[in-house]
Amino acid sequence: MKRRQFLKTAGAGAAVGIGAGVIASPAIAQAMPEVKWRVTSSFPKSLDTIYGASEVMAKAVSEATDGKFQIQVFAAGEIVPGLQAADAVTNGTVEMCHTASYYYVGKDPTYAFGTAVPFGLNARQQNAWFYHGGGMELLNEFYKKANIYALPGGNTGCQMGGWFRKEIKTVADMQGVKMRIGGFAGQVMSKLGVVPQQIAGGDIYPALEKGTIDAAEWVGPADDEKLGFNKVAPFYYYPGWWEGGAALHFFINTAKWDALPKLYKSVLTTAAALANIDMQAKYDARNPAALKRLVGAGAQLRPFSQEIMEACLKASKEVYAETSAKNADFKKIYEAMSAFRGDEYLWFQIAEYSYDNFLIRARAANQL
Amino acid sequence: MKRRQFLKTAGAGAAVGIGAGVIASPAIAQAMPEVKWRVTSSFPKSLDTIYGASEVMAKAVSEATDGKFQIQVFAAGEIVPGLQAADAVTNGTVEMCHTASYYYVGKDPTYAFGTAVPFGLNARQQNAWFYHGGGMELLNEFYKKANIYALPGGNTGCQMGGWFRKEIKTVADMQGVKMRIGGFAGQVMSKLGVVPQQIAGGDIYPALEKGTIDAAEWVGPADDEKLGFNKVAPFYYYPGWWEGGAALHFFINTAKWDALPKLYKSVLTTAAALANIDMQAKYDARNPAALKRLVGAGAQLRPFSQEIMEACLKASKEVYAETSAKNADFKKIYEAMSAFRGDEYLWFQIAEYSYDNFLIRARAANQL
Numbered sequence: 001m002k003r004r005q006f007l008k009t010a011g012a013g014a015a016v017g018i019g020a021g022v023i024a025s026p027a028i029a030q031a032m033p034e035v036k037w038r039v040t041s042s043f044p045k046s047l048d049t050i051y052g053a054s055e056v057m058a059k060a061v062s063e064a065t066d067g068k069f070q071i072q073v074f075a076a077g078e079i080v081p082g083l084q085a086a087d088a089v090t091n092g093t094v095e096m097c098h099t100a101s102y103y104y105v106g107k108d109p110t111y112a113f114g115t116a117v118p119f120g121l122n123a124r125q126q127n128a129w130f131y132h133g134g135g136m137e138l139l140n141e142f143y144k145k146a147n148i149y150a151l152p153g154g155n156t157g158c159q160m161g162g163w164f165r166k167e168i169k170t171v172a173d174m175q176g177v178k179m180r181i182g183g184f185a186g187q188v189m190s191k192l193g194v195v196p197q198q199i200a201g202g203d204i205y206p207a208l209e210k211g212t213i214d215a216a217e218w219v220g221p222a223d224d225e226k227l228g229f230n231k232v233a234p235f236y237y238y239p240g241w242w243e244g245g246a247a248l249h250f251f252i253n254t255a256k257w258d259a260l261p262k263l264y265k266s267v268l269t270t271a272a273a274l275a276n277i278d279m280q281a282k283y284d285a286r287n288p289a290a291l292k293r294l295v296g297a298g299a300q301l302r303p304f305s306q307e308i309m310e311a312c313l314k315a316s317k318e319v320y321a322e323t324s325a326k327n328a329d330f331k332k333i334y335e336a337m338s339a340f341r342g343d344e345y346l347w348f349q350i351a352e353y354s355y356d357n358f359l360i361r362a363r364a365a366n367q368l
Numbered sequence: 369m370k371r372r373q374f375l376k377t378a379g380a381g382a383a384v385g386i387g388a389g390v391i392a393s394p395a396i397a398q399a400m401p402e403v404k405w406r407v408t409s410s411f412p413k414s415l416d417t418i419y420g421a422s423e424v425m426a427k428a429v430s431e432a433t434d435g436k437f438q439i440q441v442f443a444a445g446e447i448v449p450g451l452q453a454a455d456a457v458t459n460g461t462v463e464m465c466h467t468a469s470y471y472y473v474g475k476d477p478t479y480a481f482g483t484a485v486p487f488g489l490n491a492r493q494q495n496a497w498f499y500h501g502g503g504m505e506l507l508n509e510f511y512k513k514a515n516i517y518a519l520p521g522g523n524t525g526c527q528m529g530g531w532f533r534k535e536i537k538t539v540a541d542m543q544g545v546k547m548r549i550g551g552f553a554g555q556v557m558s559k560l561g562v563v564p565q566q567i568a569g570g571d572i573y574p575a576l577e578k579g580t581i582d583a584a585e586w587v588g589p590a591d592d593e594k595l596g597f598n599k600v601a602p603f604y605y606y607p608g609w610w611e612g613g614a615a616l617h618f619f620i621n622t623a624k625w626d627a628l629p630k631l632y633k634s635v636l637t638t639a640a641a642l643a644n645i646d647m648q649a650k651y652d653a654r655n656p657a658a659l660k661r662l663v664g665a666g667a668q669l670r671p672f673s674q675e676i677m678e679a680c681l682k683a684s685k686e687v688y689a690e691t692s693a694k695n696a697d698f699k700k701i702y703e704a705m706s707a708f709r710g711d712e713y714l715w716f717q718i719a720e721y722s723y724d725n726f727l728i729r730a731r732a733a734n735q736l
Contacts, residue, residue, distance in 0.1 A: 128652035266431035
């Protein structure tokens with residue numbers, strides 16, 4: 001390679017590693033240029049577990065590059081509103097965002113698979129599918145249409161089914177319930193007579209208090225506790241069948257990603273994996289104490305009845321069929337996810353489930 | 369800082385970042401010296417999921433440092449035998465190893481908590497405890513006595529209970545069963561009349577075939593399939609109550625760790641987290657197909673009966689009490705783990721368990 005050509009290529013960030021081991025310092029300087037990015041989170045700082053994933057990622061990237069690759073974290077609303085984070089990546093306003101893919105089902109329902117779909121994969125299965133089941137390949141093929149390259153970046157685990165002002169014991173009890181629930185799950189709920197409402201986080205509490213709405217789903221104990229729903233809607237249902245393992249992603253503008261030196265691509269990929277496992281661990285560590293405090297403050301735990309769960313599954317399958325008939329991307333990814341899920345639960349029912357089952361019963365019987 | 373002092377400190381690898389942003393290239397050169405390490409795995413290359421965690425870690429470290437920090441991976445036996453990996457770290461033969469902490473319960477039973485203990489934490493709970501429940505702080509305080517600094521580096525998920533030549537339906541059936549099972553779980557088993565045997569991986573199959581032993585536990589479908597146990601001991605029991613979420617660690621010699629530049633410490637920590645989440649995802653993605661093939665080849669799945677599980681729990685608690693009475697380190701970590709486990713299952717029984725329970729039943733009923 002001629003020197004002129006080398007410099008030109010290096011300027012485009014594509015010459016990483018060419019001189020590795022030959023000329024030490026210049027090679028490192030080429031590999032580690034000063035890069036400053038912005039990541040806009042879809043979440044406020046107050047939801048520190050989920051918001052914190054961006055900080056964990058950015059810190060790891062900065063430390064690994066001796067501060068040469070800096071990613072500044074912005075909370076929802078500081079650059080763009082939380083639900084416009086992906087658009088800001090698509091149009092290059094920011095280099096990346098941390099978001100829930102399913103916020104964008106209004107653009108295309110296929111976005112749901114990046115986070116969670118009704119009766120979909122649990123958290124560990126999501127990671128297995130993303131990393132080693134072809135999931136990220138399929139999703140990134142789809143995201144590419146919006147100039148997005150995605151890396152998994154956290155999981156909440158199975159969410160709760162939300163807060164209800166009154167008990168709902170049967171499918172009939174769901175008729176006319178005004179519930180704050182969005183996107184794909186809202187479509188399923190509406191088949192059962194629920195009236196889905198789109199309400200921003202900060203407005204949910206007063207709406208529940210006044211009775212403008214009857215129910216609201218949010219995340220799980222650690223996050224729900226911050227919003228105080230137990231005071232105005234005491235019945236806390238589970239499980240959140242529409243998000244059995246809700247995954248977050250870092251969405252990166254494809255042109256910005258492509259221009260990144262190889263070293264930085266690797267650092268960012270690894271840092272995202274750290275944020276992924278760290279966020280799940282943090283939720284798992286924080287949820288138990290929050291649950292205890294919520295129950296102590298009056299929250300009444302209620303499982304969705306078998307009748308309700310079965311009706312929700314049936315309605316979900318109708319929505320899947322209707323959407324698949326209209327959308328080839330959706331159909332393709334739904335079929336891949338479904339096949340993977342079938343295999344996963346075949347296995348999880350054996351060792352994992354029987355182990356948890358025994359421990360749960362032994363703990364409840366005070367035998368542990 | 370005077371130049372002489374700066375150079376001296378930099379030579380010891382402690383001056384990382386001092387010049388950051390002030391003098392670009394020299395600062396990077398100081399931060400990224402050439403470092404070559406060796407990691408000895410406790411596992412053979414043939415167990416590629418678990419062995420592969422070292423490769424995943426080493427590749428991420430090399431890529432993040434433009435090849436300046438190289439960690440060469442050695443399989444069990446290439447430098448030291450698999451069960452002497454920790455000793456090789458303690459005495460500085462190698463800088464690090466990838467191993468299961470519970471291999472070293474012969475030195476001190478406290479080592480068990482790094483991997484898994486009977487009726488302990490499941491895989492997600494292990495990570496929650498390690499990263500955000502004080503687990504790694506406690507373990508590293510203990511490991512320090514052996515010059516070891518540990519980073520979590522993988523999990524198998526809940527393991528299977530092993531392969532038996534005959535069915536065991538009751539505790540009485542366990543009397544006199546010669547079972548290949550090691551360490552802490554072997555102690556528990558012996559309370560129930562089982563005769564624990566220590567046999568290396570390659571010798572298990574012929575021992576089972578000849579009837580020298582009656583049973584053997586290994587890992588789970590993906591690894592067990594490679595050894596062909598289904599041909600000579602068809603009853604495949606679950607769950608492996610002695611390893612509900614068996615964790616692996618990278619053990620690092622503390623002096624080598626302390627001497628590492630700050631940048632490399634960060635890179636290695638993040639790379640270990642990648643290996644951690646990646647190994648679990650790989651096992652979760654590979655186990656279902658392996659399980660199907662094993663069942664197709666004659667493996668007969670059997671759950672341990674409730675009577676057996678309860679007897680094993682009771683025996684485990686006796687071993688915990690006996691060991692705690694003799695060993696303050698063990699007692700301290702056992703109490704911390706137990707308290708954490710109680711809280712975790714309080715929470716996991718709500719959303720996680722009820723979600724999995726519904727999905728498992730729906731799949732079995734062909735309703736998904």
